């Protein structure tokens with residue numbers, strides 16, 4: 001008997017279609033919020049909307065610091081973090097496609113980026129950070145490190161809190177920049193307790209919003225660092241953002257419709273309960289992994305570091321993944337192929353955002369039907 005069968009989605013929950021790791025399904029009430037009439041972005045109404053969303057996001061980031069909300073995507077926040085917090089050198093830990101992207105962004109911004117490769121499908125470990133940082137410090141200060149908390153390309157979560165602790169102990173002035181694009185709101189990321197200087201995310205993953213918004217919790221240290229760095233640009237200049245944040249607004253015209261959707265979605269998240277939401281994500285991930293193992297499928301993620309929001313499963317039976325997705329499409333579902341070199345060799349099942357137990361059961365049953373498991 002399925003121990004999760006009793007867990008059901010809210011009564012008004014439509015069928016989940018997208019089991020890809022973003023964009024994820026958006027609840028109709030949230031989609032509908034985007035059709036509300038426009039309000040002026042220099043109005044009291046907008047400032048209240050921003051202030052409400054910021055306060056709710058601060059709670060979700062477990063931070064007393066500011067949260068910037070911008071019309072852009074997570075990659076843009078990679079760039080914002082680099083341009084504001086790195087004047088000299090940055091170490092980028094690369095264990096997948098998105099940590100590689102952050103390194104590329106640093107290079108693209110003209111920074112001296114030290115790339116530390118960590119095998120794909122494994123987590124970045126505190127000992128690797130200690131080694132790399134100690135080596136780099138022999139040549140001078142390191143402004144920041146970048147690490148991806150949840151590598152969506154491989155379904156691996158790195159211990160960002162432990163990493164931040166070793167950075168702090170070795171080089172207190174080095175900032176810790178963390179990408180939580182595909183884990184934020186699916187698992188607990190206590191930004192202040194862990195001492196993260198930037199924790200950034202996008203709207204279209206576990207937050208279950210349309211793409212187009214990005215968020216960053218920025219520490220006082222991050223903001224202080226920005227004051228010392230030149231060529232911060234304009235759109236993502238933390239000092240400019242901070243001036244406008246004091247009035248709960250943004251320098252440029254914000255994505256008002258998306259902010260209205262964000263407000264509704266944050267209320268839904270708090271109605272579910274933050275801890276219940278985290279537990280749901282962890283439960284779905286554990287169930288997916290148990291299902292894979294029970295059906296003779298390998299798990300790609302290093303043991304102990306598997307993601308709570310996206311599971312990467314070896315294509316152990318050599319399924320034709322396009323055919324599998326065509327089969328699923330007839331049932332209004334879709335999952336993801338492996339990323340990069342894992343294309344054809346793995347499947348990725350996202351269980352985040354609006355995904356509930358019954359949705360996952362429907363997907364897994366359809367895969368079993370396709371494969372004759």
Ligand SMILES: Cc1ncc(COP(=O)(O)O)c(C=O)c1O
Pocket residue numbers: 021022073074075076098148150151152153179180181182202203
């Ligand atoms: C971990 C991670 N970081 C960064 C990104 C890039 O985010 P965006 O597509 O919002 O720019 C993604 C996108 O999938 C991601 O999964």
